[in-house]
Amino acid sequence: MKTIVVYASKYGSTETYARWIAEALHADLYAVKALSSETLSRYDCILYGGGLYAGGVKGLSTFLKKYASILPKTFILFTCGIADPNDPANVQHIRNSLKKIFPPDLEAQTAFFHLRGRLNYRKLSVMHRAMMAMLQHMLAKKDPATLRVEDQQLLDTYGNDVNFIDRSTIQPILSFVQDGINAK
Ligand SMILES: Cc1cc2nc3c(=O)[nH]c(=O)nc-3n(C[C@H](O)[C@H](O)[C@H](O)COP(=O)(O)O)c2cc1C
Secondary structure, eight states: OOEEEEEEOSSSHHHHHHHHHHHHHTOEEEEGGGOOHHHHTTOSEEEEEEEEETTEETTHHHHHHHHGGGOOSEEEEEEEESSOTTSHHHHHHHHHHHHTTSOHHHHHTEEEEEEEOEEEGGGOOHHHHHHHHHHHHHHHTSOGGGOOHHHHHHHHHTTSEEEOOOGGGGHHHHHHHHHHHHHO
């Protein structure tokens, strides 16, 4: 299978994972901005990875609007966020927001994976710093007993460099693609 890994990354976490995945699968690697229909139509396995921002996946809405009609049978989406994907509630939250932008038939044939990234407050843009400050302010006013684990973690780590990037977590994605190749 000719495979491409496409990514949309603001601070580099998703790009790091995309690079590792492309390397392991001997796939081509493209930033979403450098992509065209002509390029994409050459592949029969497409992986899209995007950073999570306020529940949405970076670049995905535009990507789907432009390319949903030419996506092949094997389409894999991976997200990269700071929330723990081992908590089913976090994954459910992501899947709910994806439902809003995915054509239903495409959603049914897509494989979803969720990876954990890095949040370094010192590197954030002014806008993102302000968004995180607002969130922190809002959470700090709540009764600590009512906070979700994620929210408490955000309060505990606010302002720091929080890094969960882990190469071994791409293994299920690699196995999924490799099993598909072996089945052909
Ligand atoms: C403004 C802002 C909003 C974010 N929203 C989410 C979110 O909704 N869910 C999540 O898991 N992580 C969220 N994050 C954390 C990012 O997804 C995380 O830093 C990720 O590694 C970024 O990927 P990138 O470096 O490829 O851009 C947010 C970070 C910022 C700065």
